[in-house]
Amino acid sequence: RSLEGLGFELPPIGAYGVGMVFLPQDESVRSKIQRLLEEYAQAEGQEVLGWRDVPVDNSGISQTARDVEPVVRQIFVGRGGNCNSVQDFERKLFVIRKQVEHRVTASLEVGAGGFYLPSMSARTIIYKGMLLASQVGDYYLDLLSPTFTSALALVHQRFSTNTFPSWELAHPFRMIGHNGEFNTLRGNVNWMKARQQALTSPVMGEDLAKLWPLIDEGQSDSASFDNALELLVLGGYTPAQAMMLLIPEAWSGNALMSQERKDFFEYHAPVMEPWDGPAAVAFTDGVQIGATLDRNGLRPARYVVTKDDLVILASEVGVLPIKEENIAHKWRLEPGKMLLIDTDQGRIIGDEEIKETLIAKRDYGALLRESAVSLSDLKAAKTQKVSRDTRGLLDIQQSFGFTQEDIKFVLTPMAESGQEPTASMGNDSPLAVLSDKNKSLYSYFKQLFAQVTNPPVDPIREELVMSLISYIGPKPNLLGVDYSTVTKRLQVSQPILGFDDYEALLNIGQLTDGAFDSEVIDTTFVRDDGPDGMERALSAICEQAERAVHKGKTILILSDSAVDQARVAIPALLATSGVHH
Structure with a gap:
């Protein structure tokens, strides 16, 4: 009209x-x-x-x-x-x-x-x-x-925790409304950029190349997440499956979860890094509308179903006036759980049905057996050995900038207990950029998140939602929704590698029958060459990394073990970020 x-x-x-x-x-x-x-x-x-x-x-x-x-x-x-x-x-x-x-x-x-x-x-x-x-x-x-x-409506009024108010950053975005913060935003955006060259899609075809940059700089965490969800849904995933990849529930330590569901999450773990942080996310593609909660359950989400088939989900009950006698069911979203309404089918789908239906479509256990390689299972017998360092421990510690405080209060407790050292709250040491002492490069960087609105998490008592598992090697195709190509993944149980782990990585080609292949790149430079020498060495490292990838190497080992009186190590953070970017 x-x-x-x-x-x-x-x-x-x-x-x-x-x-x-x-x-x-x-x-x-x-x-x-x-x-x-x-x-x-x-x-x-x-x-x-x-x-x-x-x-x-x-x-x-x-x-x-x-x-x-x-x-x-x-x-x-x-x-x-x-x-x-x-x-x-x-x-x-x-x-x-x-x-x-x-x-x-x-x-x-x-x-x-x-x-x-x-x-x-x-x-x-x-x-x-x-x-x-x-x-x-x-x-x-x-x-x-x-x-x-309209058959559905998604409404959200937000407070600008991480950004200034603006017309474009108001909620909802194209597919979501989000209450919370994604603390892993910088890493999620960087990994999405890193996928660009290797990403292919059977449904997007040549149009995929027209989408980049997928996530624009300067957006809020919610807007960036929305961009990622759009790509997955329009790239062939259902909205529910896409949300399970982006915000997976806690699975690795959950003794009550079925093995089939664990296999699903484990198979998809290297496909997409979790967008982690306190989050209640409502989502829709215009046909299905639903909501999910982060695996810690750090944001409220309650819903009501009326007898005349109205479903209302909000951060609290009573947002709309509903008479008690007209309520058929009311409950809350639990950590990692999902609620979905399908307007085509005209029904409400609960978390169990959503996930069991998706899991039943593939034998993810078989896919894991075909693709998963655990570093702890590899034995480096009769292969290249790592020479144990015979240089003085103090010389090595000094060359990498360790202080007595680091040794006494950080490294020693970790070595003795295997746990993160405990300390009182607060850090009264000056910012590295303002300190008159030489600081390591790591000291100049801090975790970026909205501290006021993020509740503290105890990694010991909340072990169920914590994991140190990492994956090394090529990432599977994010949009390979047909599962026609299975990419080998190398699983590491925790981020600190021992000598046996390092030996296994050096000999990974032999130990995996060529499924992986590694190359060592020296990250030291001649001390007398000064800052210019470090810059030249950093460029040489990046060039060597690129050549190694073109030769088919799937794992690059950046090593500063050649450090001595004449050679200085480029900080690992700088060398690693240089190769990544």
Whole structure:
């Protein structure tokens, strides 16, 4: 009805998509962006049906929000002949959106109140902004229409814990609303970048290359997680399976979990690193809508099911007034558990059914037996041995910058007890950058997380949700959803390697019949060459690493064991990050 007089008609549902677009107030820039959207849509074989101004009323919003308020428009895109299904169309709209975002970021000065695409989909439309929850309905006049209906709705009002408030960072994002923090964000984003060259997708095909960079710099942790979820869902995973990869429940130490479920999580562990931290995440692809809780259960999530088939999930009960006699069921999300509503099937699916259905599709135990190699099971007998260091212990300690305090209060307790040393809360030592003493490179870096809103976790009493298991070697194809290629994975039980472990890595090619192959790269440089010598050595290390990969080496061992009076070790943190990036 609101399209009357705009000069175009809409095809049937599923045959068109709607892009919700935040545009700059500058008319010339706005026109350029609109042309870009049309050009990319047409280049991808889709039909641009027309544009619509979204009616808004900004009289009730704050002056701060009004100062950076965008122009809100909708673009309507008809499904092209190269899309055989709505899901194919969703992928094309995703590709169009990402290309336009990259082009605008690279070529136009947008500035405050600039360009952003809250949604571009044939299934969902996102109305959001730098608004209070109570202002959304009054700001977007569409929401006041009695004919505006939906089978599902995802609503979230957030507090800006890690970022400043803005129109584009308001929740929800394209697929999620998120209460919490992802403390592993930097690592998750870096690993996603590292996958770019090796990633292939049977459903995305050549379009996959158009998506990068997948996660833009400067976003919030929630926006970055949303980008990752989009890739998985549009790359072939179901929303529930994608969420199980991104936020897995605690499994390795859970004696009550079935072996089949453990096999599922163990098989997928090297496929995707957990996005870890306190998190309650509601998610939807427009057909299914659900929610999951982090494995520690550090955010509240409660739900109510009414007798007239309304499901309400929120951080607490009583968000909407529901009479007690109309409630059929109420409960809470438990740590690592999931709730799902499928609008196609018209039913609620509980955590047990969700996961058992997914697990039953493959024999993950068989896949593990085919792919998993445990470092502790490898024996380095009759192969190259590591020569034990005969140099003075004090000389080695001094060459790596250890202090008496490190030896007494950190290393000795760890060696004697096998546990992390305990200490009183607080650290009154000066920041490394302000200290007048020589500090190791590690001292300049701190964990990045929102400390105030992250409850402390005890790794001893909460051992169930902790694991030190790591994986070495090539990562499986994240979008290899057909499981046609099984990638060998080398599992390490804890991050500190002993002599036997190191010997096994040196001889990994022989011990695994060529499934893995390693190369040692020296990370020391001549002391007399000074800082320039270290820079040249670092470049040489990166070049040697690249050559080794081209030769088929699957494990690179960065070794500073050659350190002596004439050679200085490049800090392992610097050498490792140089090779990774």
